[in-house]
Amino acid sequence: MALMPERGAGIHGWGVYIPRFRIPMQEIAREWGWPDHQWRALGMMEKAVAGPDEDSTTMGLEASLNAIRRAGVNPKDIGAVFFGTESKPYAVKPSATIIAEAIGATPLTMASDLEFACRAASEGIKASIGLVTSGMVKYALVIGSDTAQANPGDVLEFTASSGAAAFIIGSSKGSAAVFEGSSTYVTDTPDFWRREGSPYPRHGEGFTGEPAYFAHIIGAVRGLMDKLGLKPSDFNYAVFHQPNGRFPLKVGEMLGFKPEQLKLGLVTPMIGNTYNGSALIGLARILDYAKPGERILVAPFGSGAGSDAYSLIVTDVVEEKRGRAPLVDDYINDKISIPYSVYAKFRELIRVVRE
Amino acid sequence: MGEWSSARVWRSRVYRYRLIAGRCRSCGRAHYPPANACPYCGSRDLDEVELPRVGRLISYSVVYATPFEDRDRSPVVIGLIDLGIARLVAEVVDVKPGDLRVGDRVEAVFRRIAVDGNTGLIVYGIKFRPVRVG
Numbered sequence: 001m002a003l004m005p006e007r008g009a010g011i012h013g014w015g016v017y018i019p020r021f022r023i024p025m026q027e028i029a030r031e032w033g034w035p036d037h038q039w040r041a042l043g044m045m046e047k048a049v050a051g052p053d054e055d056s057t058t059m060g061l062e063a064s065l066n067a068i069r070r071a072g073v074n075p076k077d078i079g080a081v082f083f084g085t086e087s088k089p090y091a092v093k094p095s096a097t098i099i100a101e102a103i104g105a106t107p108l109t110m111a112s113d114l115e116f117a118c119r120a121a122s123e124g125i126k127a128s129i130g131l132v133t134s135g136m137v138k139y140a141l142v143i144g145s146d147t148a149q150a151n152p153g154d155v156l157e158f159t160a161s162s163g164a165a166a167f168i169i170g171s172s173k174g175s176a177a178v179f180e181g182s183s184t185y186v187t188d189t190p191d192f193w194r195r196e197g198s199p200y201p202r203h204g205e206g207f208t209g210e211p212a213y214f215a216h217i218i219g220a221v222r223g224l225m226d227k228l229g230l231k232p233s234d235f236n237y238a239v240f241h242q243p244n245g246r247f248p249l250k251v252g253e254m255l256g257f258k259p260e261q262l263k264l265g266l267v268t269p270m271i272g273n274t275y276n277g278s279a280l281i282g283l284a285r286i287l288d289y290a291k292p293g294e295r296i297l298v299a300p301f302g303s304g305a306g307s308d309a310y311s312l313i314v315t316d317v318v319e320e321k322r323g324r325a326p327l328v329d330d331y332i333n334d335k336i337s338i339p340y341s342v343y344a345k346f347r348e349l350i351r352v353v354r355e
Numbered sequence: 356m357g358e359w360s361s362a363r364v365w366r367s368r369v370y371r372y373r374l375i376a377g378r379c380r381s382c383g384r385a386h387y388p389p390a391n392a393c394p395y396c397g398s399r400d401l402d403e404v405e406l407p408r409v410g411r412l413i414s415y416s417v418v419y420a421t422p423f424e425d426r427d428r429s430p431v432v433i434g435l436i437d438l439g440i441a442r443l444v445a446e447v448v449d450v451k452p453g454d455l456r457v458g459d460r461v462e463a464v465f466r467r468i469a470v471d472g473n474t475g476l477i478v479y480g481i482k483f484r485p486v487r488v489g
Contacts (some may be wrong), residue, residue: 020449020484051449053466058479061465088478098479102372102465272406334487336449345427354424354472 004228006182007011008133010175012073013168013321014284015066017145018271018331021049023343025158031340043245047272049338050147050162052346056085057095060145061102063166063277064105066325067141068103069114071168072174076104078168080110080128084276086194086201088113100144107240109332110137117192118241118275119302120144122192126308129179139170144300151200152349159244161272165280166351176318177287177296181228185219186306187198190271193304213243217251217299218274222307226295232256235311236294239265239282241301243273257297260328263329264289265298270332284327285328292316359471359478371480374406374463376441385441408463409486410438417429417452424470436461449484460486 014050024046025039050059060083068075081103083096096111098289110131114120128140145164150156172178191212194201204212225231232238238257240248245268252262265282268274274281279300286296292314299309344350369375370388377389381398387406392399415434425431434447434453444470447461461483468480 051466051467053448053482055467055477057477058465058467098372101368102479104373144368338449352427 002129004180004181005133006129008172008309009129009169010172010178010315011073011167011287012139012170012175013067013069014166014176014287015063015068015070015325016163016165016277016281016284016328016331017062017066017282018048018163018274018328019050019054019059020336021024021051021338021346022046022084022335023338023340023341024047027340027343028157031267034313040190041246042158044158044272045269047159047161048163048274049343049346051147055089056087056145056147056164057098058090059147059162059164060085060095060143060166061099063145063164064099064103064141064143067105067166067168069325070321071139071170072324073139073168073170075105077138078105078109078123078141079104079262080131080140081105082112082121082124082127082140082142084114084116084119084124084142084144086117086120086275087116087149099141103141105141116306117302117304118278119300119306119308121276121280122300122308125167125169125310126182126184127350129182132170139168142167146274146278147347148279149194149274152344154200156201156203157275159268161274163271163277163281165166165203165272165284167280174317175315176321177312177314180295180313181224182308182310183220183227184306184308185216185223187216189303189305191217191303191305194330201347208243209247212255212303212305213241213247213301213324214251216305217301217309218255220307220309221255221297221299225313227231228311230311232261234251234295235261235297236291237264237286238262238297238299239279239286241307242266242268242280242282243278245269249251267328267332271350281328287318288322288327288329290314290318292318359476361476364476364478371478372465373467374438374481375403375410377401378404378405378440387441387443404440406438406441410436410461410483412447412455412457412459412461413437413442414457415447415455423489434461434483446482447484448482455485462486
């Protein structure tokens with residue numbers, strides 16, 4: 001087996017943020033005249049909705065503070081801040097600098113907003129592994145955060161939700177989970193896109209599945225397992241990008257994973273698809289419960305299209321870090337149900353004329 | 356430029372983003388946001404201290420007559436919050452006013468505090484919300 005440079009890097013802290021508000025699927029179905037089997041087929045129950053004063057930057061900062069609490073690092077030692085999103089509050093002006101300033105990492109740090117649909121943050125993880133193992137930075141902060149947009153009435157509205165995950169990546173020494181290897185698989189595939197100036201994305205309906213989601217995740221995961229000489233049964237947990245509640249179960253089955261390996265990381269049925277947060281909130285939930293020595297497969301996916309697969313081995317440090325910040329389940333269970341009218345107001349689906 | 360000029364947003368960013376208070380070396384009390392002189396004893400011998408992010412709600416007002424740009428959050432709750440070494444006034448969010456009680460534990464959250472129309476700056480800062488996590 002080839003020597004993997006990834007083994008020099010690990011996750012020192014993880015943290016999430018999920019907004020308090022939830023809209024049940026029945027609310028959306030009733031408003032737009034969808035039959036109930038439409039959302040049941042997506043494996044969804046309700047989705048998280050950001051409040052009127054929240055955006056991807058605010059949620060990303062909350063997740064970052066939780067990750068820093070778990071990592072116990074001095075923010076001045078964070079040499080890179082990567083912010084992955086497809087719902088930037090500004091078209092031009094980085095969110096990464098706002099977060100870097102708010103955590104106290106400025107001014108001697110890198111700070112970049114990354115774009116690759118739902119896997120921008122995953123590119124940040126890979127870049128961070130390179131920066132850390134080369135010795136260029138001591139710690140990197142990677143954030144995946146989205147207030148996902150959907151055209152009202154589009155089937156995408158059932159799943160597009162809000163949430164964030166953040167990770168502090170540093171040397172494998174002292175980390176809660178060590179990277180074992182990684183693999184990336186990208187092609188030019190037009191499955192889902194949003195043009196400049198357009199408020200909502202468009203998608204290729206059924207085309208988002210087979211040639212996009214499934215082909216790329218399978219390509220990345222098989223590439224990783226070939227590299228590391230591993231098979232599905234060698235992993236305790238597997239977490240994939242979760243555009244709905246069904247796709248990750250199906251791709252897991254196609255790759256030879258059992259439902260028990262997928263259950264812990266599957267969060268979309270309770271909170272919706274948080275886009276850049278999707279697979280990464282699932283990974284955070286696994287770290288909330290995993291035991292030392294267990295192996296985790298994580299494979300984010302982004303439209304356009306690409307997937308990364310990472311293998312991680314949990315260390316005994318995981319247990320002392322766990323209690324330093326709220327768990328993913330704390331956020332999932334902390335909720336206020338809202339009707340469609342409030343959701344429409346919060347997500348600015350109602351046209352208000354401002355001066 | 357309107358109320359939130361680039362210079363004003365830039366100058367106040369650190370204190371809006373982080374709970375950094377002024378602490379008086381003379382009388383020992385802290386105040387937020389930091390001022391040039393201690394509001395309690397007038398001393399100008401000050402240093403800075405980062406406040407805890409969790410505290411107690413001492414009192415609050417529910418504001419229905421909000422400016423138009425805050426109508427989407429109306430009614431707005433303004434709370435007086437005790438953070439142990441300092442007290443401050445801040446918006447309390449993520450709660451229906453009827454569910455709020457004096458003495459509730461509240462935690463700092465990072466939020467949009469102003470948005471300058473459709474093309475101007477987004478101003479971020481700290482608000483509070485009832486603790487229900489962890």
